[in-house]
Amino acid sequence: MQSVVRLVYPPQCLTCDAMTDADFALCGHCWRETPFITGLVCDACGLPLVGEGHPTSLCDDCMTVARPWSQGRSALLYGGNARRLVLGLKHGDRTDLAQPMATWMLSAGAPLLSPDICVVPVPNHWSRRIARRYNQSAILAKAVARGGGFTFLPRTLIRPSKTPLLDGHSRENRFATLLGAIEPHPTRGKEVAGRKAVLIDDVMTSGATLAAATVALFQAGAAEVSVLTLARVAKAP
Template identity: 55%
Template sequence: MYSAFQTALRLVYPPRCTLCGTQVESEFGLCGPCWRDTPFISGLSCDACGVPLPGDDAGTPEFCDDCLTIARPWSKGCAALIYRDNGRNLVLALKHGDRHDIVRPAALWMANAARPLVDDQMIVAPVPLHWTRMIRRRFNQSALLARAVARKLDLSWCPDLLVRPKRTRPLDGLGRDARFETLQGMIEPHRRRRQYMMDRSVLLVDDVMTSGATLSAAAQACFRGGATDVRVVTLARAAKDA
């Protein structure tokens, strides 16, 4: 009965490409041209942030220029897409266009990228929003991604493991140093959630990494909450040559 219902539903509402709306074979997928034009990250990449690197993978940790010059408080990181073209379009559609349907394929891509970073006792947590921004936006896109990624990886997750008690000015237009200065100490472990990260590793989830200032503040908060290790995964990574 359920299978027949699904078949009928697909006839009335055929699956559409997440980006362009063209009819596709499976739900929450991309058509051939959109898949081709989406900048998925593959091959050699920075072990700390996931940005693509030139050369072949020799099986040893490699780092981009940013991660060689900036102390990253997390141990490993990755991203599914480069933040340009369709990668940028997907992030902005989710963040500002209320396109929650993007979460499902995005979480699959992120989970595939993050699988080598995972351990069985890990807890997944999103980068938090200040409550005033949450009210204005109505949802935290990082929390939506974190929940879906946790399900894909069969891990526990906590939507409010971290909090932002103070509102900060927007980071758009700020340089790298200004971003880090603005976010310093602005994210804290939730007082009533510390037990969930105590003596455990944390997988931090965000939609996009630019300078890494927000993830840095969040990772430091995890360690203050008792985490033993922090790793990060983002849907997209901004790259200088993107």
């Protein structure tokens, strides 16, 4: 039966109509157009670094801005086909992308992951969740937890107030806007107490959202927080 289905519906590339050898895969062209992060990376955000630095080296941003989390990793640079993939998940109802994205994130995030961790998504405000019909960070977090066999805690954090979209805002404005914008859930927040948490989001730009969520996890009693994102925005050279 499976072979018949494959004949009728052969696997196709995640971002184009080209046929692939397996489901949830990229064709050769789209793979080359997708900027996967490999090699030496910033230990706090996963941004690729040049040279042969120490494994705990930091990028310029993470040397300038204090990060409340212990370590961070990202699977992709936000650009090229990676940007199309992120926007497909975020705004295009392409929830089917979560499975392969989680696989990439599990690979990139290997240094952060251990059997005892719990996986927590960055929350969004209820109005935004209704408008999009889902929280893309929660979908990614669920897929990461399932793929790695980790505990998934989807309701640990809440976003009581709606914050404005921050595209185009300065780093300082992003941090000021998000200060205190994320809180532990009044009853479910205690589920993270004493545990190592890995915070999941789709994209890291300035890190303001992740910082606010990390502070909220520590307020809930988390013993340690690391961050894992699908994509990292890099400054233009």
